[in-house]
Amino acid sequence: MARPSRKNMDADTPSARDQLLDATGALMTEQRTIDISLAEIAERSGLNSALVKYYFGSKNGLLVALLRKVLGPRMAELEPLVHAPMAPNEKLRIHINGVVNTYFKYPYVNRLMHYLMTEAGQEYGKIIAxxxxxxxxxxxxxxxxxxxxxxxxxxxxxxxxxxxxxxxxDYLFFGRATLDHVFGVQEVTQDLKRRYVDHIYQTLTKGLAPA
Structure with missing residues (x-):
């Protein structure tokens, strides 16, 4: 792999790192796959692909960093939710809404986690878990x-x-081909997402409710 040129090394700023992460996430979302190349990431970000190794050590390191960027803020909200002064069923609704919103915004996360846990090696599997x-x-x-x-x-x-x-x-966003070909739904809208949250919440809480 070629060393970063001086021009690209001048881009050695926090924003350059974020550019690589943002380009990776955008490509995965648009192409509906996690199978994207370093060349595609470089083209999308406008940066030398050698910067992936410079910042992240490897492509897998880049993928872990992407998960940390998009999921980190959501992970930080979990413990406060557990201790929040509200009823457990309301906590459950907020949690379900948060999970659905995460997949809505970042539909690649579950497939990316699965890949890192099963194919990238034990080191990455432990990190994800x-x-x-x-x-x-x-x-x-x-x-x-x-x-x-x-x-x-x-x-x-x-x-x-x-x-x-x-x-x-996960499946609502992973199964967009089914939505399109079977139900004629070409986009997961905010309204569809809201109705899906309500459906999951009602289904789960009815199953959890004592007789």
């Missing part, structure tokens, strides 16, 4: 446990709940 998946599971488990203690929720397996929610949220 500890920084992203585990905090989500811990948050859901805490909300479910609080709801159970207050008699609002039935006892529920956190594993089943996690895959139910994450799978439901």
């Amino acid at each position: 500890e920084e992203f998946a585990r905090p989500l599971v811990d948050t859901q488990s805490a909300i479910l446990k609080e709801g159970q203690s207050k008699g609002l929720f039935l006892e529920t397996d956190p594993l089943m709940f996690y895959f139910h929610l994450v799978g439901a949220c």
Whole structure:
């Protein structure tokens, strides 16, 4: 790989790093795939592809950094939500809305996490599990446990709940071809997203409610 030219090294600023991350996320969203090349990222960002290694060490390092950029602020909101002075069912609605909004804005995140956990090597799998998946599971488990203690929720397996929610949220955005060809829906609008949040919330809470 060629070394960065002086012109591109002059772009060695915080914004250059963000340009690479933003270009990567935009390409994945537009092309509906995580299989994009360094050449595409370089062309989109206007920067030398060698800067990927300079900033992130490798393409996989770039992908982890992208997840940290787009999911980091959302991870920081999880613990405050658990301790917020509100009913567990309201916490659950806020959490579901947050997960759906994340997939709405960054529809590539679940596929990217899956790739890093299963194909990129054990080092990356550990990062994804500890920084992203585990905090989500811990948050859901805490909300479910609080709801159970207050008699609002039935006892529920956190594993089943996690895959139910994450799978439901991901597929709306991953399955856009189905939306188009089967339902004639060409875009996930704000209204469709809102109705989907309501549907998931109603489905889950009805299943959690004591008889």
